[in-house]
Amino acid sequence: xxxxxxxxxxxxxxxxxxxxxxxxxxxxxxxxxxxxxxxxxxxxxxxxxxxxxxxxxxxxxxxxxxxxxxxxxxxxxxxxxxxxxxxxxxxxxxxxxxxxxxxxxxxxxxxxxxxxxxxxxxxxxxxxxxxxxxxxxxxxxxxxxxxxxxxxxxxxxxxxxxxxxxxxxxxxxxxxxxxxxxxxxxxxxxxxxxxxxxxxxxxxxxxxxxxxxxxxxxxxxxxxxxxxxxxxxxxxxxxxxxxxxxxxxxxxxxxxxxxxxxxxxxxxxxxxxxxxxxxxxxxxxxxxxxxxxxxxxxxxxxxxxxxxxxxxxxxxxxxxxxxxxxxxxxxxxxxxxxxxxxxxxxxxxxxxxxxxxxxxxxxxxxxx
Numbered sequence: 001x002x003x004x005x006x007x008x009x010x011x012x013x014x015x016x017x018x019x020x021x022x023x024x025x026x027x028x029x030x031x032x033x034x035x036x037x038x039x040x041x042x043x044x045x046x047x048x049x050x051x052x053x054x055x056x057x058x059x060x061x062x063x064x065x066x067x068x069x070x071x072x073x074x075x076x077x078x079x080x081x082x083x084x085x086x087x088x089x090x091x092x093x094x095x096x097x098x099x100x101x102x103x104x105x106x107x108x109x110x111x112x113x114x115x116x117x118x119x120x121x122x123x124x125x126x127x128x129x130x131x132x133x134x135x136x137x138x139x140x141x142x143x144x145x146x147x148x149x150x151x152x153x154x155x156x157x158x159x160x161x162x163x164x165x166x167x168x169x170x171x172x173x174x175x176x177x178x179x180x181x182x183x184x185x186x187x188x189x190x191x192x193x194x195x196x197x198x199x200x201x202x203x204x205x206x207x208x209x210x211x212x213x214x215x216x217x218x219x220x221x222x223x224x225x226x227x228x229x230x231x232x233x234x235x236x237x238x239x240x241x242x243x244x245x246x247x248x249x250x251x252x253x254x255x256x257x258x259x260x261x262x263x264x265x266x267x268x269x270x271x272x273x274x275x276x277x278x279x280x281x282x283x284x285x286x287x288x289x290x291x292x293x294x295x296x297x298x299x300x301x302x303x304x305x306x307x308x309x310x311x312x313x314x315x316x317x318x319x320x321x322x323x324x325x326x327x328x329x330x331x332x333x334x335x336x337x338x339x340x341x342x343x344x345x346x347x348x349x350x351x352x353x354x355x356x357x358x359x360x361x362x363x364x365x366x367x368x
Contacts, residue, residue, distance in 0.1 A: 052080075075245075127143075
């Protein structure tokens with residue numbers, strides 16, 4: 001059995017891709033949290049102000065924000081418009097299997113004072129790419145993930161807006177490699193390697209989409225990107241990232257609503273409410289790596305001082321082992337698979353060093 005261990009300060013697992021630990025068993029996310037306490041945030045805000053001042057104020061929009069109607073994109077859009085006094089164009093890529101609360105939150109966001117574009121890629125192409133992501137990568141909404149990057153850049157190209165804001169750099173904030181710790185600007189190569197797992201070309205080739213179908217799922221050419229000189233950045237580079245603060249702002253100023261019940265697979269009710277395939281994603285994450293949504297949420301709360309490590313461990317033990325069986329029929333209808341094909345695909349991605357099959361897959365390990 002491959003050894004799995006957890007950060008001695010939070011609950012990040014050693015199986016998280018690209019994570020590393022110091023000699024005291026402290027993960028990169030906790031190391032970064034400590035470094036942030038001494039970081040010169042005033043200097044980084046000056047970098048942000050300079051970046052914004054370089055944009056053309058005579059144009060209708062100075063930047064693009066990628067939004068879903070959730071807490072993070074709403075917060076960033078609010079800060080840019082109301083604190084930095086620039087005009088963001090908010091862009092959403094319609095997800096598969098939308099949740100009603102997600103649709104309501106997106107409407108509330110737009111009505112709170114933002115100009116907004118809603119992109120709906122070809123639905124059959126999206127389904128095909130998502131199914132290939134599920135069967136070939138163990139990533140059940142890979143097509144949508146791809147379009148969150150490619151389609152947002154396509155909109156930037158169409159409107160000639162060379163600055164794009166995403167929320168946080170998950171590699172830095174949640175435990176991964178730290179190659180962008182001192183660099184706020186990145187290009188499409190970073191997206192391809194870190195967020196698309198280096199697999200977008202393979203999946204697109206397998207999908208064999210027409211030029212029309214693939215438009216929102218493909219990047220502009222390098223020459224086109226160079227002509228506009230697009231700069232992509234994360235808001236978390238310029239301000240100490242706090243998802244709970246983002247939630248409070250989004251609720252107060254952008255109409256964010258919480259679910260009446262807890263989100264599937266965690267102890268919170270205000271994040272990841274846009275689409276249902278996310279629940280399958282976190283289940284597959286659990287079977288592949290031995291951690292899921294609660295581990296991530298609890299790690300964040302430990303690092304911001306809202307939980308002790310002992311409390312976080314208990315929450316992980318209660319909620320992380322999610323089995324979203326209530327959605328299986330809907331998933332099968334979406335992917336056009338039989339229930340047996342669907343379950344066989346899940347089984348394909350199980351890390352059998354970490355799990356064994358009883359009535360369903362159960363862990364051989366226990367977080368400690």
